[in-house]
Amino acid sequence: MEPNRQFVVPVSVVSPTDVARLKREIESVDEFFRQSEIRAGGEPSAHMPQMSKLMDQLIAANQLNLLQEEDRQWIVDSLVQLDASAPVLHISFSVDPPGSHVRKIVSWLRENVDPGVLVTVGLQPNIGAGCVVRTTNKIFDMSLREFFASKRSFFVKKLHDAISDPDSVELPANAQVQQEQPAQQGAPA
């Protein structure tokens, strides 16, 4: 094993829950190998724990061999350190996002913000669209709701124009067509 290699967190490892799960999984693997060493030959051995896809990706990303105790120990230490020190961002969406989208966002965050960043996903249906990112200190509202709120003065100005001089308001072409349609429908044949 290389002495100072860097721990690579795959994009599928998103949240602290994933890290904890991987940690438990690697600990169970380590336990399995420890038990295998203790057992005498011919005795029935415990079943090898099933490796999750997440673990496979982690191992592949870091080019580890779990048969090696050093690698197992290194990955445990790295996961503990990641769990302890990784910045965690809480991102809320209006609907439950697909995993691929979350992975894209996590990938962007790890490329641009911090390579070890972890993300927890939440739901806030009232934001309409976009997301709200909450760090330990701040909230970054990148939702449609906030966008509308920032455009409130523009809306009020348009509302003023509509109230004070309705003829001056320029309606989109679609709106005029939609306004004319009911009149045509209501007209006698």
Add this chain to the structure above:
Amino acid sequence: MSLGLLLAVLLVIAGGTGVALWFILRPQSSAHKAKHSTGNKIDDLTEQAKEDVEHIFNDEFREELRNRGRLHFEKIIGENAMFLQQDLRLTTSQLNEFMKNEITSVLKEEFSKYEESINDAKQLAIDSIQKTQSTIEQQRELLTQQLNKQLTSEKEKSLERFESHMADIVNHYVLEAVGEQIDMSEQLDFILAQMERNKEAIMKDVKDGA
């Protein structure tokens, strides 16, 4: 006044008659005294004159004189009474005229005072009404200004409330109507763009927080 004048005239006539009688009877008494003082001759002469006088001024003559005097006196009294009556009538008519003039002038003066006081009262009433009208006008203007101010304020408040509520309602409506229609894949670009925009702040916050 006329009765006093009549009494004064009567007293003057009685005084004149008395003086005339005194002058008539005075030589008789002075002769009688001279007779006593000069002696018997004189007394005789006196007695003789007395007798002559008695002859001349006998009772009939005296009665005649009395009658004449009484008639003259009555005539004078009648004339004076007539004059007095004329004076009285004249005085009465003058008095009436004077009273009429006086009453007329007093009435005119009183009427003019009354008219003046009525005019003053009228002017006072007009001034009071004008003051009241000006006060009412000022109050009306003040109230109008306050009402307009309050109306404008209420209008602005209502408009502001309406705009605020309207913006909230439209936002809520759009979010409700559009929110579920926007696919996450369509949102992804928007989210990544927003994150790119807030990249520096997020990085700074993550580093500071760490």
